[in-house]
Amino acid sequence: MTRSQDATRLGASLRHAPIYLVLLVGSIISLIPFLWMVVASTHRTSDLFGTPLPVLPGGELLTNLARLQEDVNFGRVMINSLAVAIVYTAFSSIVSIMAGYGLAKFSFRGRNVAFGLILVTMMIPMQVLLVPLFQMMASIGWIDSYQAVILPFVASAFGIFLMRQSFLDFPDSLIESARIDGANEFRTFYRIVLPVAKPQIAALIIYTFMTQWNSFIWPLLMLNTEDNYTVPVALNTMIGLSRVDYSGLMLGSLLATLPLLILFLIFQRQFIAGLLGGAVKG
Incomplete structure (x- = not known):
């Protein structure tokens, strides 16, 4: 009985796997703009137009924050x-x-x-x-x-x-x-x-x-x-x-x-x- 239940659950999971995959890809795509905003806020503006584009946070967060406070x-x-x-x-x-x-x-x-x-x-x-x-x-x-x-x-x-x-x-x-x-x-x-x-x-x-x-x-x-x-x-x-x-x-x-x-x-x-x-x- 236990093996039958496990097989049923496995079959249901496999049937729903494409849906989960689509949801996962959609979630990642929706997070990309937010993640880029986090990364860009820690770099200089010139770095954002360089090659290659930064993909990890930089060390300019405090500098950007001070400039933001000064400007506006x-x-x-x-x-x-x-x-x-x-x-x-x-x-x-x-x-x-x-x-x-x-x-x-x-x-x-x-x-x-x-x-x-x-x-x-x-x-x-x-x-x-x-x-x-x-x-x-x-x-x-x-x-x-x-x-x-x-x-x-x-x-x-x-x-x-x-x-x-x-x-x-x-x-x-x-x-x-x-x-x-x-x-x-x-x-x-x-x-x-x-x-x-x-x-x-x-x-x-x-x-x-x-x-x-x-x-x-x-x-x-x-x-x-x-x-x-x-x-x-x-x-x-x-x-x-x-x-x-x-x-x-x-x-x-x-x-x-x-x-x-x-x-x-x-x-x-x-x-x-x-x-x-x-x-x-x-």
Whole structure:
């Protein structure tokens, strides 16, 4: 019996071997740009155009880091980006969660129309909004301010859609039971509904933080002072007409990915649980 089970397992492994091989090759290919970024950040820019190309880390990491700090005050712009991304994520997540819950669990006239209008806004290109939003921010004196970067996009159509779909699956009977027991709406929402939606909230937080952290066009238009720059805007200033510091850009890009990796590691279990939970519905 044991030999039969071993033979069955071996046969199954052999049948899945091509799939595993394809996944392995795909994983290696997807890691190559990141590994090259690590290697390039430890060499001089001239080394990156030499022959042969460097394939192992070099010894210029501290030199590149000092030059990066000198050129764009990278420590300051990292703090700026973290502050903007954290504040935006907090406000946008609250708006998305509350709006999604209201659209999913409260019946009121025009609910479907309101949700449809929210979805329609996802089809509007960002480029169409730049001019009117810039004029609006200029008229209230918010140019070169962080509130101009954060507030116009706090209400995320995708975030509202994500949370609404999540709350639609929550049993109405549990909400009604809590109301019968005397719990008010806020207590019902906070104590009963939110704990069940933690995986979807984790996915929302990761997506929202990543969106703001990588945002470039709007902060570029709003922020005029170097001390107020975010990381993407600051790195863009390193690209000159006649000279590009590729080693510094690679190092800056490498450091800029660290907050995203840390955030994913923190919410990894909830994020994966949300994906698996959505995969087994029905």
